[in-house]
Amino acid sequence: LPPGTYEVRAELAGFVEHVRQGLTLTTGQEPRIDITLTVASVKETVTVTGATPLVDVTKNTIGTTITRRDLDSIPLVDRNFLSLANMTPGVTGVGGGSVNTAGQLSRNNSYLVDGVSNDDTIVSSSRGGFSLEAVREYIVLANQFTAEYGISSGAIISVVTRSGTNRNEGRVFFFDRDEHLDAQDPFSHAQGSGKAPFSQQRWGGFWGGPVARDRLFYFASYEGQHIDETSVVTSPLVPIDQREWPKPTNQHQGFVKFDNQVSSGHAVSGRYRIDRNLQIANGISGLNTHDRGSDSLTRDQDGVLSDTLVLSNRLLNELRFQASQRYNNIDTSLYSPVGTPDIRRPSGNFGKANNLPQWRRERRYQFVDNFSITRSNHDVKFGTDISMIRGFSFFPRTNDGQFMFSTDKPFDPADLSTYPIQYTVEHFNPYFDLPNELYAFFVQDSWRAGGGLTLNLGVRYDVETSYRKINGVPDDHDNVQPRLGFVWAPFKNTATAIRGGYGLYVDRSFLNVQLDVAAAQNSQTIVIQNPGYPDPFSRGTLGTVTPSATVIARKPTAPQTQSVSLGVQRELRPGLSASADGVYSRGQHLFNNRDLNYPLFPGGPRPDPSFGRIIQFGMEGNSWSTALLTNVQYRPQRGPSLGVSYTLSNALRDVEDFQYFAQDELNPGADKGPASNDRRHQIVVNFNWALPGGFQIAGLGSARSGLPWNVTTGVDSNLDTQTNDRPDLAVPDGNPLDKATYFANFTRRVGNLPRNANRGPTYFSLDMRLSKHVTLPKMKAELFAEAFNVTNFTNLGTPVGNLRSATFGQSTALAMNAAPRRIELGFRVNF
Known part of the structure; x- marks a missing residue:
């Protein structure tokens, strides 16, 4: 249904x-x-x-459903519906619509829309956006999802789009915001520059209804936005009059859908979506100067056909087909032309970013077929999911070179302390073909065993071909994933459910990883220590330069996570429920880099002197996560609603992402520490209350403990060509923001300070909407004011951890997607 x-x-x-x-x-x-x-x-x-029961006595999945009522009433930052995913216990977002669960990264999530993938498989993210008006509801599955869902060790976000009905209905809306009602950015205030100019307008609507009553329906929506904002550079190396830059954005989203009820047991649906987003002057903020700007154009299109056939009261078949394309072009010509090197200093980043300009195109053809059988006490579902993906990319990496400085002092040819400490350059053909095929098969049985006990038993198998097709190594075929869960309703009134389960979840390899390896394997990489400047070869080091190499593990293993949970959910009274779940997750074979030619002691000769680094892209990383997830929901049929969730978690990792190198290759376990997205405590509150006189107030608030941050010496202390070395902890009880707490004046060894040893600032935000409903002839209007970060709490980003930086211990930017108080006015009319 x-x-x-x-x-x-x-x-x-x-x-x-x-x-x-x-x-x-x-x-x-x-x-x-x-x-x-x-x-x-x-x-x-x-x-x-009566309302639908709040306690589900058939599923052990931990998740939340975000309804249309939530989407219409709770204020959404940038009208991004994923902002409400943080209402899910266990989702510890790092800001905006970011979704992190069980210590995993947001790239470990999988996004579904109408049962087909909305994943960008090159960078592993959501493939564009949908107009908020096109979304009916969505679910966030944070843990213990069934075998039907896969290629994800993080969360599953499954969206259902809206359809037309027998009733003609529509909506138009308009939102407006500018700097006059907003609070000032603390960094521009500190520079004495006043409020940065800002203007934002969003407009659009939808229309839906019947083409033939009870048979054929249509639905269409459109949303547009124009933003003129200002990026603020906080690097002390940049003159004050060059720290603010305009950053306009234009986006257009269109959606159309037709539904045909062929018969009482046969339904056919088709939809088309387009999303075009142009962002000017990206990448300029914080320590990134104007040189690093770029213009980004992204265009997403997809078409989906689905067929649902009820063969009998026990048999159901669901068939879906998708054709999609994503195009992204990032151009730097207006900021730093091709040939400009990347220049990194402790307190500022100059020149062209080393991976730009770039463009990519991804095409996907997907076929999904699921068959359901209901027999006696068993609900059995099995199916297949096949995707044929073709990516094309222009990706230059460090074709134009990268200089690393350990000082902020201006370059002086007569002062050796102002010279760079390292120069890296690669030469290769930057055009890549990225083919991939995904095959998945699953079977799932929900068995009502009696005595209030339901067993959810399933198994899934996934395989992908990108390893063989792109880099010529064997694909991983050992991806059988059991899913075992139970729900026990010990009382006849079904108001209590005890639930738990175990699952093995395998991740796909996003193609950016394969691209990195393919690029490095076909490149000539040169790393020079203590080079000249601006000519890196001017100090007579050419004779000592040795080439580096990159290889991929001979037998790749797909990243995987094992998860076990146990919890209880109870309906305390009609409309009021509470739940608590304990979850443990263990990730293995996470993407990482290793230097196979690492010296046996710091500063010593490499085992193969004819090469510098021999980088192996492998799957040797680990993660550990323990969490307590609690949730209270009050959702009566009428009256105010309230939701409160609290998450206590501890997420550890020994790698952060696929380009990560350990501080000491001979002891990679020493890098085990808090994950960079670890939020030890998080509480999220949402509420919705209809007031007398047609007024309504709704809001979403969250409080989170600080994120970890790392301290580095700022130089290559152990002489392994990496500048990720940590110092010694000189004062165990010292102020972590004080350089005197650490000792970094050493070479040929690593420090004893653990990775991510410090915690950054706490995060707090309260978003609220006050609306007034007005009834007009044949239509209903709603006027509203939205305030984001009502209390104007300053949510700072993690401090600078480079001991060589003049801004060490200081937060040079706001937390990701954080902002000072913003006030937005708008209206919408339903007719």
């Missing part, structure tokens, strides 16, 4: 007819409705109006 509100009717000759009204079904829900028929002396009907 599609999401919506339903009536359940049960009747049998000689018994009282029972009707249950007002049952709302949401995405992925399988509610249990208990009905008892009593003997009737005359014809009678019992009608009960």
